Each structure stands twice: as C-alpha cells, then as structure tokens.
Amino acid sequence: MIAVALALALLGVWEGYAQLSGIDEFVLPAPTAIATALYDDRVLLWNNFTVTATEIGLGLLVAMVLGLACAVAIHFSTGLRRGLYPLLVGSQAIPIVLIAPLLVAWWGFGLTPKLAIVALVCFFPIVVPTRDALGRVDADLRKLMRTFGASRWQTFRMVEAPAALPGLLTGAKLSVAVAAIGATFAELAGSDAGLGNLMLKAIPQFETARAFAAVLILSGFSVALFGLLALAERRLLPWAHQPRGTAP
C-alpha cells in the first residue's frame, strides 16, 4: 500500500512538473504522454518487445545451461577451481560496451550476438550460487552413499544435482535484471529490431515518450520474469523453503 501511494505521489509530482514548467516534451515527457505512447504505439512496441523478450529468455536459458555445467566442472575438479574461477571473475570485468560491437561484427545483426552477451552477463551470477550449493552438500551424505556402494555419478545424480537446483534458480533470479540491461546494450551495438533498437531510434526522432514506454515494458518484463522464476522455485522445490528443524 505504501509503495503504491509513494509511486502515485511521485507520478503526480512528475506530471505536475512536466505540465506546468513548460519543459519540452522530448526532454521530459509527462507520465500521461508515456501512457498515450504506450497505447498509440502498442503494435510497434509489442513487435519489438517479442524480439527482446526472446533474447532475454533464450540468453538466460543458455546461461543456466552453461552456468550449471561450469559449476559442476569446478565442483568436481580442484584444478579447474583454481584455474577457471579467476578467469570467470576476469570475464565479468570485460566491459560489455566494448565487446558488444565486436560480437556484432563477428556474428551480424541477428540473435547470436545478443544471446552471447546476455549469457555472458548472466553466467557469473548463476555459477557462484550453484557451485556454493554443490559445495554445501553434507560430507556425511556422501559417506552414506559410499556405504551403499554408490558410484560417483549416482551420488551426483541422486544427491548433489537436486541439492544444486535451488542455487541455480537463485542465480537465475539474480540474473534477470542484468539480462535486460545486457540485451539492451547488445541491441544498441547493432540490431534491426528490439526495444533497445526502438529506444535508439526514438530519441533522435524526438519520440522520447515512446522510449520511456519501451523502458517501462522492459522493467515490467523483468519483474514478471523474476516472479515466474520465484513461482517455479516454490512449485518445483518446496523443500528448499522449509525450516529444517523439528516438524509439528
């Protein structure tokens, strides 16, 4: 309730300032102007939204697959842990602004460079919690599996992999916001469609309200995706949210 009231108050102040100060509409569009753009340009926005949503969704999926594989590899091999972890941290420091145009130059205006960039920014926040979840598996549980005669693979499949899933989903939730930013950057670097592309074109056309509408949609999508992942977590992994103490 307080959040809604606060948001409404801010919108009111914003609307009042935009209307009364005589500021140009392409410098700061009023909330009502953004709402109008949202409605008038709905087909245009929707068509570009589907492009960006695909980039974010698929990119996140690629990052989850690679992140899981990498976390498992690091978990199993001390050598990889020592060698790969610093490289991973290093890869996070590569400025996307620099690498995005290069990837576009290599792979063109299509989906591939966008997926690569979204996966690159999402990869690290997925690897870290997944690998931590694998590392937290009880050593006594591994001993127990050994007394049952379990192979390393069986222990992984029955004990470690399920235990890593909450980490994987936490990582995916952390990645949603950076995925949206990554996709926008990738589109700015070179694209023929998408919300980032739309923003890039809207500003010089003095269609600032349309650019704001695109931002609004992107934020809304991130929130929805986050909610979807949280829902999946509660549905698929109910045990991960229960206290481990004595039950009633």
Place this chain on the structure above:
Amino acid sequence: MLTRTPAPEQAPQDVETELGSVSLRDVRKRFPARRRGADAVEALDAVSLEARPGEIVAVVGPSGCGKTTLLELVCGLIEPDAGTVDAAPAALMAQRDLLLPWRSAVDNAALALRVAGVGREESRTRAAALLDDFGLGEFRQARPYELSGGMRQRVAFARTLLSGRTVLCLDEPFAALDALTRQEMQDWLAGALALAPRTVVMVTHDVEEAIVLADRVVVLSPRPARVVATLDVDVPRPRTRTDPRLVALRERALRELRA
C-alpha cells in the same frame, strides 16, 4: 511431539539369512595435523573388537574418543594405519538422519535399493512395506520436513535396513532426539532388531542405551582410544530398564568410564 511407536508386527521381507561378522584386531589410526605446528591426532590405539553374526555390540566412550572413526573403519570408509579390519559389507546410520529433503519418506527409504539398481516401482513397494511395519504407513508420501525427529530416524533406519547389508553401524543414532523420544526409539529399535536380526555395531555415549540394547558393551578410554573393559549383557529380551542386573551393569560401565 510424542508419537505412538508401535513395534513392527511382522518381519520385513528382506531378512538376510547369512549375517556377517565384524572383527577388528589391534587397530591403530592417527590423523595428520590440520594446521602446521599442531600435533597429529591419535584416534585409536590398538583397539580390538569382535561382533559375531547377529550380535549387537555397543561401544561407549567419552566424547571425541574416536568412536566415529571406529565405525568408518568397519564401513571401509577409511583404512587403518596398523592392525586388521575384517568386516562384512556394512551400512552406516548417523546421528543426523541425513534424509534427502526433496524425496518423500518412501523414496528416502528406497534410496539404497535405487543405488543398487532395483527398479523404481519395486523399490517403492519394498520400502512402503517396511514403512508400514514401522508404523509410518500414512506418512509414506510425507517429505522429511513434515516428520518428527523420531519418525525421521525410523525412515533412516528403514533405509539402512533396505541397503541389504547384514552389518549395521549405528553412530549415536538417537543422540539428536529429546530424552523421551530417545527412550521410545531405543525400545522400538530393540523390537525391530528382534524381528529383523542384524549384526550391529553401535557407538554411543549414553551408557543406559548401550546396556539396554546390546549383547556386549565395549568401554573405551579417552583419546587415543583403548578398550578398558568389555561387559557381557546376559539379560534376555525384552528387557526393562529397571532390571537390577541392567542397573548393576550400568553402574559398572560408568565406573569403568570414569576410571
């Protein structure tokens, strides 16, 4: 929560006829220092221990005297530095139930069967039958977090039994439970073992638990552990805690522990 714990009414179907034995002779084990400059930890100093097929042997000793090390040796999880360990394949049941939170009670109990390559349906059928015997029939589908501590330990015990190992190593199996539930579980375990005989090596620091359950009680010294006394408990089952013979043996064991 206090749960009624009916004793199993019929023997689980998978009772093995050939029970294994355990024999440790002059076993020594030391662990290298954890930090540089620290001393190596001497855990066991020439410990000998014998469990004949179907016998229940309890090992009591002060905290940190190397009891868990002893069980890990029996289970083949670690190798002794000296001496010999001769034991049939053994299954370990720890103080914590170590149930997998994402598996239902029946699937947890079936874990060892699944590891052994038994099909999903058959594993479930056998695990469900054993849970019924253990008075957990209506909790088959419950997740571990929905069960009480005593119930979880019973599921863990079902899982241990279904491993098909004829030697069971119990590592303070009831230490994490409250006193009332612990007594109830001890009586329950005595009943379960009467119906599904196994060779059992259990370690505990609860002398009463050892005397009530075991055929023989081995008393260990503080670290490095040596055997200071072996007490035969020649009291027929079912036993009552207040039996004067048991009370006398408990006093003796406590004296040996303090010596």
